[in-house]
Amino acid sequence: MPLLTLTQLLLGVIMPPGPPPCSSEDPCLSSRPCPKRGFETGTPLSWDCPIGCLAKLQSLDLSDNALQVVCPEIGRLSCLRHLRLANNQLKFLPAEIGDLKHLETLDISTNRLSTLPERLHQCLSLQCLTLDRNHLRCFPRQLCQLPSLTELSMAGNSLAFLPLDLGRSRELQYVFVDNNIHLKGLPSYLYNKVIGCSGCGLSSHTSDLKLLSIASEELSIPLPAEVKAVSSETERVEPLEELTMRILHNMYSDLAKFPDLKYLPPISLPKSLLELLQCPLGHCHRCSQPMFTIVYPKLFPLRETPLVGVHRRTTVSFVAYCCSSKCVRKFNLQS
Numbered sequence: 289m290p291l292l293t294l295t296q297l298l299l300g301v302i303m304p305p306g307p308p309p310c311s312s313e314d315p316c317l318s319s320r321p322c323p324k325r326g327f328e329t330g331t332p333l334s335w336d337c338p339i340g341c342l343a344k345l346q347s348l349d350l351s352d353n354a355l356q357v358v359c360p361e362i363g364r365l366s367c368l369r370h371l372r373l374a375n376n377q378l379k380f381l382p383a384e385i386g387d388l389k390h391l392e393t394l395d396i397s398t399n400r401l402s403t404l405p406e407r408l409h410q411c412l413s414l415q416c417l418t419l420d421r422n423h424l425r426c427f428p429r430q431l432c433q434l435p436s437l438t439e440l441s442m443a444g445n446s447l448a449f450l451p452l453d454l455g456r457s458r459e460l461q462y463v464f465v466d467n468n469i470h471l472k473g474l475p476s477y478l479y480n481k482v483i484g485c486s487g488c489g490l491s492s493h494t495s496d497l498k499l500l501s502i503a504s505e506e507l508s509i510p511l512p513a514e515v516k517a518v519s520s521e522t523e524r525v526e527p528l529e530e531l532t533m534r535i536l537h538n539m540y541s542d543l544a545k546f547p548d549l550k551y552l553p554p555i556s557l558p559k560s561l562l563e564l565l566q567c568p569l570g571h572c573h574r575c576s577q578p579m580f581t582i583v584y585p586k587l588f589p590l591r592e593t594p595l596v597g598v599h600r601r602t603t604v605s606f607v608a609y610c611c612s613s614k615c616v617r618k619f620n621l622q623s
């Protein structure tokens with residue numbers, strides 16, 4: 289079965305068409321009615337969803353229903369390439385979405401999501417990700433590593449900042465973040481991409497975010513919480529923690545390249561630091577050096593760039609995040 293479309297049926301949970309095949313022994317094969325099953329709109333149900341049996345399904349469209357729950361068995365649709373869940377009532381998605389290794393299109397626009405599935409970055413075939421009109425406050429930096437992502441749309445959310453590396457991938461060419469009123473900074477990697485940022489930067493109220501800010505003249509731009517310090521062109525010495533992380537990262541990336549190297553001692557670090565070693569905070573926008581705790585930012589208000597004619601309804605700035613005072617001094621937006 290290559291295609292299944294179940295739109296505008298007011299479904300409350302995902303389920304296959306036809307009689308309810310659910311039993312405690314094998315929910316996918318039995319034809320006995322499942323007592324937990326229901327079609328009532330708005331009823332949050334939890335059951336062994338037999339949709340996972342449709343192993344050859346390539347395209348699943350459940351848009352325009354009343355879904356509140358998507359069961360973890362969705363991860364068993366190993367051939368799925370296109371998944372559309374737009375215009376439902378989803379507040380979260382199962383981590384098993386990350387098991388969909390062939391997924392190319394994911395549309396979860398117009399839902400109630402405040403977070404994304406924690407393993408979404410494992411969907412390495414993902415090309416088009418549509419997250420418009422949810423309640424997202426941040427976009428995980430791990431998703432910047434998706435190698436095939438060409439189009440990302442996050443309009444109409446509550447984003448106040450973007451990951452430092454967003455747009456670093458050459459594949460990612462289309463980024464739409466319109467109508468995120470708290471969003472004031474775009475990573476400079478996006479300068480030469482197709483972007484939509486109308487209606488951004490309109491809110492002056494960011495005090496509840498409790499984030500580090502880049503303050504320059506009248507501009508104040510929130511940063512991701514993982515950024516521990518902001519430095520400037522005149523600071524010439526990197527903090528010890530940053531230097532240590534850079535050295536560890538270099539040592540262990542060499543180890544990954546040369547698995548025969550076994551002489552390095554095992555390191556014992558908190559989980560958060562290990563995750564940071566595997567996925568740095570960002571990479572210097574000038575020299576690509578990984579960064580872990582500190583950034584040297586430089587602001588380029590969009591209204592002062594040649595793009596001002598295209599983006600009239602925005603007050604955002606491009607931000608170059610650099611690794612050192614030397615790089616931030618030499619950074620040029622148009623080079």
Ligand SMILES: [Zn+2]
Nearest residue numbers: 572575611615
């Ligand atoms: Zn640098």
